[in-house]
Amino acid sequence: MDFAPLLGKANFWAYFFIMLTGLYGMAVKRNLVKKIIGLGIFQTAIMLFYVSIGSKEGATIPILTAADAAGRGGIDAAAYINPLPHVLMLTAIVVSVATLGVALALTLRLWRRYGTLEEDEILARLRGDPGGEACTPRS
Amino acid sequence: MHAALVAVIAPLFGAFFCVFSGWAGGKREHWIALTALALSATAALDALLRVLKGGPQTYLLGNWPAPFGIAYTLDPLACALVFLIAAGALLNLWGARREIAHRYPEKDHTFYALYLLAAAGHMGMVVTGDVFNFYVLIEITALSCYALISMGSERSELASLNYLLLGAAGASLYLLGVGFLYIKTGTLNLPDMAAILPAMATAPAVGAALALILLGVAVKMGLFPFHGWLPGAYGEAPAVAAGLVAPMTTKVMAYVLVRFQVSLFPPEFLRAAPALPQIMVWLSVAAILLGAVMALYQKNLRRMLCFIVLAEVGYMAGGLFLGNRDALTGTVLHIYADLAMTLCVFMAAANIERRRGSLAFEKLRGLFGTMPWTMAGLTAGALSMIGVPPFCGFFSKWYLIKGGMAAGHWPFVAALVLSSLVNVLLFFRVFEIAFFEKDERPGLVAGDVSAARLVPLAAVALSLPLLGLATGQIVERVVVPLLAPLT
Numbered sequence: 001m002d003f004a005p006l007l008g009k010a011n012f013w014a015y016f017f018i019m020l021t022g023l024y025g026m027a028v029k030r031n032l033v034k035k036i037i038g039l040g041i042f043q044t045a046i047m048l049f050y051v052s053i054g055s056k057e058g059a060t061i062p063i064l065t066a067a068d069a070a071g072r073g074g075i076d077a078a079a080y081i082n083p084l085p086h087v088l089m090l091t092a093i094v095v096s097v098a099t100l101g102v103a104l105a106l107t108l109r110l111w112r113r114y115g116t117l118e119e120d121e122i123l124a125r126l127r128g129d130p131g132g133e134a135c136t137p138r139s
Numbered sequence: 140m141h142a143a144l145v146a147v148i149a150p151l152f153g154a155f156f157c158v159f160s161g162w163a164g165g166k167r168e169h170w171i172a173l174t175a176l177a178l179s180a181t182a183a184l185d186a187l188l189r190v191l192k193g194g195p196q197t198y199l200l201g202n203w204p205a206p207f208g209i210a211y212t213l214d215p216l217a218c219a220l221v222f223l224i225a226a227g228a229l230l231n232l233w234g235a236r237r238e239i240a241h242r243y244p245e246k247d248h249t250f251y252a253l254y255l256l257a258a259a260g261h262m263g264m265v266v267t268g269d270v271f272n273f274y275v276l277i278e279i280t281a282l283s284c285y286a287l288i289s290m291g292s293e294r295s296e297l298a299s300l301n302y303l304l305l306g307a308a309g310a311s312l313y314l315l316g317v318g319f320l321y322i323k324t325g326t327l328n329l330p331d332m333a334a335i336l337p338a339m340a341t342a343p344a345v346g347a348a349l350a351l352i353l354l355g356v357a358v359k360m361g362l363f364p365f366h367g368w369l370p371g372a373y374g375e376a377p378a379v380a381a382g383l384v385a386p387m388t389t390k391v392m393a394y395v396l397v398r399f400q401v402s403l404f405p406p407e408f409l410r411a412a413p414a415l416p417q418i419m420v421w422l423s424v425a426a427i428l429l430g431a432v433m434a435l436y437q438k439n440l441r442r443m444l445c446f447i448v449l450a451e452v453g454y455m456a457g458g459l460f461l462g463n464r465d466a467l468t469g470t471v472l473h474i475y476a477d478l479a480m481t482l483c484v485f486m487a488a489a490n491i492e493r494r495r496g497s498l499a500f501e502k503l504r505g506l507f508g509t510m511p512w513t514m515a516g517l518t519a520g521a522l523s524m525i526g527v528p529p530f531c532g533f534f535s536k537w538y539l540i541k542g543g544m545a546a547g548h549w550p551f552v553a554a555l556v557l558s559s560l561v562n563v564l565l566f567f568r569v570f571e572i573a574f575f576e577k578d579e580r581p582g583l584v585a586g587d588v589s590a591a592r593l594v595p596l597a598a599v600a601l602s603l604p605l606l607g608l609a610t611g612q613i614v615e616r617v618v619v620p621l622l623a624p625l626t
Contacts, residue, residue, distance in 0.1 A: 026304055039307055046315050053322055085321070088271055092314065095278045099307050102285050106300045109289065113296065122297060 011052050019045035032110065032117045036103045043096045047089045054085035140189065140198045143213050145182035146221055147263045149175045150228075154255035161248025168251040169236040173229065175255055179262070180225035187218035191616060197268070197330075206331045212268035215617040216471065220394055221262045223475060224387055227482045228258040230599055231382040231489075234592030238493055239379065243290065250290060254383060256283040261387045265394060268329045270317045273395070274310060277359065281306045284388065287380040288372050298371035305368045309358025316351030319344050333402045340407035349404060350415070353396075360392035361449060362456050363426035370433075370445040378489035381441065385448055386481035390474050393455040397470060400459055401621060409462070419460035420551055426453030427554040431561040440498035441488055443565060444481075447524060450558050451477050457551050458539045466542025468618045472610060473535035476523070479606055480532055483520035483599045487513050490588045490596065506573035510587045512597070514573060519600035521566035523607075526559050531606035 022045060025038020062080035107117060114122045153175025157168045190196060195214035199205060232254065239247050260280030267273050285306070289299035321327060323344050324335040339345055361369035373385045409416060430450025437443040455477070458470035488498055490513040495502040507514050523530035526537075536555060543552040587593065606613075 023308070026308060032300065035304055039304055042308060043311050046311050046318070049315065050318055053318065085318075091271075091275055095275065095282075096307075098282055099278070099303065102282055103300065103303050106285070106289055106296050106303065109296045110300065113293070119297075126294060126297070 012049070015045045015049045015052070018048070021045075030119045032107050032119055035119075036100065036107065039103070040096070040100060043092070043099075047092055047096075050085040050089045050092070054082040056081050140186060140196050140211075140213060142182040142186040142189070143198050143211050143218070143221070143266055144200070146179045146186060146225060147259055147266065149179040149182065150225075150255040150259040150262070154252040154259065157248050157252040157255065161252075168248045169232075169239070172232060172251045172255055176225055176229035176232065176258065179258070180222060180229055183218060183222035183225045183262070186213060187215065187222050190215050190218050195620070198266075206326050206328045209267065209269040209272045210328060210330075211266040212329065213266060214621065216394075216397075216621050217265050219613075219617060220265050220391070220474065220478075223478050224258065224261050224265070224391070227386060227478065227599070228254070228261075228383055230595035231379065231482060231486055233595040234589060235379045235489075236591075242377065246290075250287070250377075250380075253283045253287045254380065256280075257287060257383060258387075261391050264391050269327050270320070270329060270332070271327045274314050274317060277310050277313070278307075280388070280391075281310065281359075284372075284380075284384050287384065288376040290380065291377040292375045294371070295375035295377075298368070298375045302368040302372040305358055305365065309355045309365070311355070312351050312358070313355030316348045316353075316355060319348030319351065323348070329398075329402060336403065337407060341411050346408065346412060349399075349408060352399065353415075353419075356392050356396055356399075357422075357456070360389050360396070360456070361452050363422050363429055363449075363453065366426065366429070366449050366452070369449055370442060373445045373448065374439070374442045378441075378485075378492045382482060382485040382489055385445070385485050386478045389448060389452050390455075390478045390481075393452070393459070393470065393474050396456065396459055397467070397474070401467075401624075416460040416462055420457050420548060423453040423457030423460070424550050424554045426450065426456070427558045431558045434565055435561065438500050440491070440500065440503065440569060441485075442498075443569075444484055444488060447562065447565070448481060451481070451524075454536070454539060454555065454558075457554075458542055461542050461546040461548060461551065463542050463545050464622055465538050465545055467622060468614055469535050469538030469540075469542050471618050471621070472531070472538055472613060475613065476531035476535045476603075476606060479599060479602050480520050480523040480530070483596070483603060484517060484524065486592075486596045486599060487517035487520060490516075490592050493588055493592070500569070500572055503569060503573045504576040507570075508577075512587050512593050516593075516596040516600040518570070519603055521562075521570075523603045525562045525566060529607045530603045531610070532603075534607050534610040 019042055022038045022040070022042025025041060026035050029035055029038060059079055059081045062083045110122065111117055114125055116122060153171055156171050156175075160168050160171060190213050195212070197205065198211040198213055200209045200211065203209070239250055243250050257280055260276050260283065263276040264273055264280065267276060281303075285299050285303045288302065289296045317327070320332060320336075323339055323342060324332050326332050326335065336345060358365040369389075373381050376384065427450045430446045430448075430453060434443050434446035434450070437446060451473070455470050455473050458466040458473065491503065491506065491510065492498050494510060519530070523532035526533045528534075536559065540552055540555055543549070543555065
């Protein structure tokens with residue numbers, strides 16, 4: 001394996017670091033909201049990665065124009081950044097917003113049922129009281 | 140081949156109609172859902188018959204040419220699975236109208252909408268030939284499944300949130316892998332990508348991409364050691380939802396691995412990294428053993444079934460990476476067989492839960508006396524899971540064991556046999572409680588559930604020996620054409 005080409009790509013290293021930050025939050029934090037924030041950071045790193053792979057040095061935004069007399073403009077793929085990864089990430093952003101929405105809705109239900117968002121406390125209550133009825137519900 | 144599109148679109152639109160009907164104060168969501176799923180199953184059957192007769196086809200959505208637009212790859216493997224999913228979702232929902240109306244008096248339309256969305260997502264994942272479209276469908280399915288699961292028992296919200304955190308991370312890893320593949324190949328179309336990849340099979344980025352995709356799908360599939368979410372999520376889900384997600388999700392993910400293994404992973408790549416299949420087979424052995432042992436400790440029928448599902452995931456992943464024809468055949472057969480038999484036992488369990496209120500073992504006493512038909516269905520599913528001929532579970536396991544022997548991987552063979560023996564023990568313990576112990580509690584509802592719940596269960600139970608007897612046909616018409624390019 002030859003890792004030399006990777007060393008010159010500072011942007012990839014930045015996304016890698018952001019991704020690991022997110023994973024750390026998801027794996028280590030015991031608070032459910034912090035876990036969800038970790039997930040958000042993790043997903044954002046991947047979106048940034050996609051956005052950066054579409055860009056090119058010296059290229060412009062991909063809006064087609066009619067070619068002029070000298071033949072500039074028109075469909076000249078080399079002059080445009082690649083719009084496809086950006087479009088894909090629009091979809092991924094929608095997906096991540098929906099995921100966040102569902103996660104927050106679940107968190108809200110957990111808060112109402114157990115009155116806490118610490119995973120350890122919820123698990124302790126589940127162990128001590130399988131039905132969960134004796135917990136103090138908050139509304 | 141618009142039929143394939145109809146199969147996916149019908150439940151998708153049905154979901155929206157259910158929501159609108161709920162807003163309008165209607166009470167027809169159940170019939171909308173059944174109509175949508177019946178339409179979907181008919182269309183899938185039509186597509187299946189066409190590809191059996193005319194060979195594999197590509198359907199271009201909106202007639203956009205293949206590398207640019209999204210294409211559906213339709214072959215017998217995919218169409219048969221879509222049909223099984225649509226028919227299974229239909230039968231599972233058939234008799235659940237009263238249960239859903241009773242459990243979610245104001246929210247039944249959301250339940251139906253989510254159920255249909257999940258069904259549509261599963262079918263879309265099977266037919267799509269576009270790797271990014273697949274990601275979107277993973278998330279459509281997963282999000283509706285999280286919501287469905289959280290409508291279950293008191294513990295279901297936490298189980299669902301755990302599933303969400305792991306599942307979203309798994310899907311993101313898959314997305315990252317797709318990004319790497321896109322950088323290298325410049326395409327998202329699966330057949331197109333498969334044609335380009337062999338030229339760069341040993342590039343580190345391709346290896347990393349395939350590893351990330353594998354990791355993401357393994358998380359979604361619940362393969363050891365990423366199984367943590369599975370028993371909780373499927374064990375705490377509402378009975379009807381569990382009957383949809385437990386049989387379908389893991390099997391669809393196994394199907395995707397088969398698809399990637401056969402068409403995407405270049406043989407040079409697997410040769411360059413011989414450790415990868417070995418690791419996957421050993422993980423599968425661990426999954427089978429863990430599922431079998433943990434199932435022994437459960438004191439609740441559904442929890443027990445969840446751990447059996449976990450072991451079955453190991454069967455399929457192991458067969459896939461043993462790397463010979465028999466094992467792959469076994470995996471494909473097991474995808475169909477396990478879908479049908481898991482559906483059968485989960486539907487029977489849902490019937491018992493409806494009558495007894497719980498599936499704890501002490502609630503199962505005297506069931507053979509009071510619910511003979513449901514127990515007959517459960518017995519059929521159990522015999523298939525144990526692997527008794529002529530039930531379909533026997534034939535797939537036979538091929539898997541044959542493949543394990545051919546590959547010389549004795550631990551895998553031993554794990555398979557051991558897990559079958561444990562299944563015997565598990566189910567006969569349940570039958571012992573249900574047959575010999577009598578329940579004398581007063582106020583117990585006597586009699587079996589209604590015919591609307593029994594007829595679908597009977598249909599699924601009957602399909603098990605039929606699928607088993609059709610093994611030769613399935614191998615000849617589905618598996619052989621699939622594996623033909625791999626000679």
